[in-house]
Amino acid sequence: MSLVAEAYPALVLNADFRPLSYFPLSLWSWQDTVKAVFLDRVNVVDEYDEVVRSPTIEVRLPSVISLKEYINLDRYPAFTRFNVFLRDRFLCQYCGGQYPAEDLTFDHVVPRSRGGRTTWDNVVTACQSCNLTKGDRLLRECGLHLCRPPARPTTYELQRNGRAFPPNYLHESWRDFLYWDSELES
C-alpha cells in the first residue's frame, strides 16, 4: 500500500487531552507520528483503519495521539506574522474588514520612521488600503482609529481566536476532542 505524505495525519493532543493548537490545527504526518510512538513519546488515543507494513512489523496508523509530557501553554506565544494575524483575528485593525491572509499586511502604529518599534504593542494587522492611507503618519494625523489597542496576547487568547477558524477537513475521530474543548457560552 502506498501512502501520500499528507494523508492520515494525527491530531496531536497535549497530555491533558486538549489539542495543542487550533489554528493551524495541531496535526502530525503519519511518519512523524509513527516515529513518536516508537520513541514512546506519545500515547495512541485512536487509530485509522489503514495499516503500514514493513517486512517485520505492522502498524495501524494513529489518528489521535496525546503527548506523554505536558507542554505548558501558559507562556507567551512567539511574535510571528501568523500570531499577529491570529491575535487580530485576520481583521484589519483600522476598518475592521475581514480579508484573506494574502491581502493583509502589517502596520506600525507609530511608524518606524518616527521611532516606532516592531513589537506586539506597536504592530497591527491592516488591509492594503488602510496601510496606504496611514503611510508614515501617526493616528492623529491621518484620522484612522484602532479597533483595539494592540497588546501581547497570551497563548490562551490565541487558542480562543483559533477556535473561530474551523479546519477544512475533520476526521471523525478528532471531533470529540475539538468538541469537548470548545468554550461554553453563557
Ligand SMILES: [Zn+2]
Ligand atoms: Zn482596513
